[in-house]
Amino acid sequence: MSHAPHKGETVALFVTCLVDAMRPSVGFAAVRLLEHAGFCVEVPEGQTCCGQPAFNAGDEEDARDVARRMLDIFAPFDAVVAPSGSCAGMVRRHYPELFAGTPDEERAKALATKTFELCEFLHRHDASPLLRKWEGGPVAWHDSCSSRRELNIHEAPRALLRRIPGLELVELSDPEACCGFGGLFSVKLPEISTRMATDKAQDVRNSGATTLVGPDMGCLMNIAGRMSRLGMNIRVLHVAELLAGMTGSGIGENAA
Amino acid sequence: MSGFRDRARTALADPLLQKALRNVPRGFIAKRAKAKAALPEFEQLREEASALKAFTLDNLDTFLATFVERAQTSGAKVHFASNTEEANRIVIDILKKAGVHLVAKGKSMISEETELNTALQRAGMEMVETDLGEYIIQLRDEKPSHIVAPAIHLSRREIEPAFRQAHTELPSDRQLVEKEDFVAEARSILREKFRTADAGITGANLLIAETGSTVLVTNEGNGDLSSTLPRIHVVLASIEKVVPTLEDATTILRLLARSATGQEITSYTSFFTGPRRPGDVDGPEEMHIVLLDNGRSEILAGPFSDILKCIRCGACLNHCPVFGAVGGHAYGGVYPGPMGEVLAPALHGIGKVSDIVDACTMCGRCAEVCPMGIPLPSLIRRWRMEAFRQAQVSPVQRLGLKVWAWLARHPHLYALAMRIAMPLLKFALRWKELLRRIPGLSAWMAERELPPPQGRTFTAMWKAARRKRP
Incomplete structure (x- = not known):
């Protein structure tokens, strides 16, 4: 990977829209982890969204217009890190396809090769967690589909x-199963979405875990939301929060 | 006409269907995984098969012409049908000319596509499905819910009344509980049909250009009985089933059963090359091959041509979480699940089935297991783009996307909007109703909570923190 920066160099944080709006603590956790790993972190201004909602809804034109801003914003950096498999996957796997045959094709490919999901980036650079001790019981890991596949x-x-x-760390019985979030899928076909979330929630409960962590806010909000409706008392955290030791209150716990 | 969401709701509320759906696909998944693990060259085979099929499709006219020529040399009669009506008419003409009264039919998805059963019925012919699953749904007057396991949505408790109602010649106090009871009863009834049928209709999993043979895989042997016992054998197949050589056919066969049922090979793999020759102990007097296009030539020339690589193994259905939740009937057509979401709009036009392309979370599991390497989620997304272009998307969704996209292009306004909206949302979540x-x-919150936002946005907090730093 020619673009992988070395320690001491600057990486850009792509905050992602869900983290920005719903759970900024994940962004701060990501900054701490990256700094702890020896990188300088910049959060370039003007970030909004990667364009995935429009892309998956079939609105290619708007997806491209939104995505083009990302090409501008992150062009100056050697590496871009996102606390989301879904958003990093959008940039790495789909930007080259989205911009194929346009004047921005090369820029899209360049951004694709230097964009990383947070865990992947930390692991690649042999980074260590900030959390020194965990006494919160068994932790289950949820692979987001975009991260895994x-x-x-x-x-x-x-x-x-x-x-x-x-x-x-405990494994779920069906780690490859989708939790049912799927972006707009969760509101277009909510009955199927919640049914899939129920299956996932039950899998987590049966694993004996008292905490669930994952790499994507979308999945985690879906699973946490279903768990609280089902009355399951399982803490849900973004993996960045756990690794950074910012385990104050889980997703859905900070209810007003 | 009800849409996908309505049918999905009905399916989710049907306890018997849910029970059937929960048990079976898990078996398929585990068996496929085991079969794949036992074959180290599986991935390599996949690549080979995908490449060979791509090559064949690129030269489909040549290989199809060779197939026709060789099949004719073997004594088979080959017919082309450009659409489903034509296919049915050709089949019925063949059967009428030969004075056929009873038809034994093997499982064929193409016959589902042409709705041949209805056409035969209208033409006054008796037709009996000989694949157990197809036989069951024929008795219940239903459509298949799965391309490999047509009656997978049913439990034995639901099949029992259909058998008792149809088989009145059997003692009414007989036991119909275990799987074996049903198989034995169906076998006894069907044997008689095989013996007395004048014609057999089967599908084909492959057409081999090199030899002019059609290939059929089954686990029940019903395809062989349907094709070798009656006087007339009609093969109904779509044009993209052709492969260049016998060797190529075996490459695909090695993937087919493993991907479908986790078997190394199906119980029966039959090659049919022409009718009975002098000296043959059995076989039909006439063999007809009806090749259906039904829009495939057009699909071949367009952006969805990869779907013509599909070998109908059903792995994408078995691994699809949406299919697993609602079953095949919710898709409202012949082809359900991921492959159906790509093929059905290609066959019928996206305008007629635009809602089924929403039945996907883009989880990607289908593409991972597809033995032919078809990029199913990308193709489903491409259909969404087509639907969007053709304004098949609801105005509300369209407007929502446009507003969101506009905001996302104006970062200052976007940041301001989020900074105002998130504390409001957090506050408003006190009044969930x-x-x-x-x-x-409302769609999100009907059956799950919306985790409240923390309040301030990252952008706002980051800016404030930066300002404090010297």
């Missing part, structure tokens, strides 16, 4: 979590 |  990330988050002393 | 009346939020 678009980016082929499997070992990185597990290896990072195992480095936290005291943390017992 | 109120929020549940807002479109979008």
Whole structure:
């Protein structure tokens, strides 16, 4: 990977729209982890969204217009890191396709090769978690589909979590199953979406885990939302928060 | 006409269907995984098969011409049908000319596509499905819900009344509980049909250009009985089933059963090359091959041509979480699941089936297991783009996307909007009943909570923190 920066160099954080709006603590956790790993972190201004909602809804034109801004914003950096497999997957796997045959094709390819999901990036640079001790009970890991299948990330988050002393990592019985989020799918076909979320929630409960962590806010909000409706008392955190030791309150717990 | 969402709701509320759906696909998934693990060259085979099929499709006219010529040399009669009506008419003409009264039929998805059964019925012919699953749904007057396992949506408890009602010649106090009871009963009834049928109709999994043979895989042997016992054998197949050589056919066969049922090979793999020759102990007097186009030539020339690589193994259905939740009937057509979401709009036009392309979370599991390497989610997304272009998307969704995209291109306004909206949302979540009346939020909140935002946005907090730093 020619673009992989070395320690001491600057990486750009792509905050992602869900983290920005719903859970800024994930962004701060990502900054801390990257700084702890020896990188300088910049958060370029003017970030909004990667364009995935429009892309998956079939609105190619708007997706491209939104995505083009990303090409501008992140052009000056050697590496871009996102606390989301879904958004990083959009940039790496779909931008080259989205811009194929346009004047921006090369810029899209360039951004694709230097964009990383957070766990993947930390693991690649042998970064260590900030959390020194975990006494919160067994932790289950949820692979987001985009992280697992678009980016082929499997070992990185597990290896990072195992480095936290005291943390017992448990596997779900069907780790490859989608949680039912799917972006707009969750509101277009909510009955199927919640049914899939129920299956996932039950899988987590049956695993004996008391905490669930994953790489994507979309999945986590979906699973956490379904768990609280089902009355399951399982803490849901973004993996960045756990790794950074920012485990205050889980997703859905900070209810007003 | 009800849409996908309505049919999906019905399916989710049907406890018997849910029970059937929960048990079976899990078996398929585990068996396929085991079969794949036992074959180290599986991935390599996949690539080979995908490349060979791509090559064949690129030269389909040549290989199809060779197939026709060789099949004719073997004594088979080959017919071309450009659409489903023509296919049915050709089949019925063949059967009428030969004075056929009873037809034994093997499982064929192409016959589902042409709705041959209805056409035969209208023509006054008796037709009996001989694949157990197809036989069951014929008795229940249903459509298949899965391209490999047509009656997968049914439990034995639901099949029992259909058998008792149809087989009145059997003692009414007989036991119909175990799987074996049903198989034995169907076999006894069907044997008689095989013996007395004047014609057999089967599908084909492959057409081999090199030899002019048609290939059929089954696990019940019903295809062989349907094709070798009656006087007339009609093969109904679509044009993209052709492969260049016998060797190529075996490449695909090695993937087919493993991907479908996790078997190394199906119980029966039959090659049919022409009718009975002098000296043959059995076989039909006439063999007809009806080749259906039905829009495939057009698909071949367009952006969805990869779907013509499909070998109908059903792996994408078995691994699709949406299919697993609602079953095949919810898709409202012949081809369900991921492959159906790509093929059905190609066959019928996106305007008629635009809602089924929404039945996908883009989880990508289908593409991962597809033995032919078809990029199913990308093709489904491409259909969404087509639907969007043709204004098959609801005006509300369209407007929403446009507003969102406009905001996303104006970062200052976007940041301001989020900075105002998030604390408001956090506050408003105290009155969930109120929020549940807002479109979008209502769909989310019907059966799950909306985790409240933390309040301030990252952008705002980051800016404030930067300002404090010297």
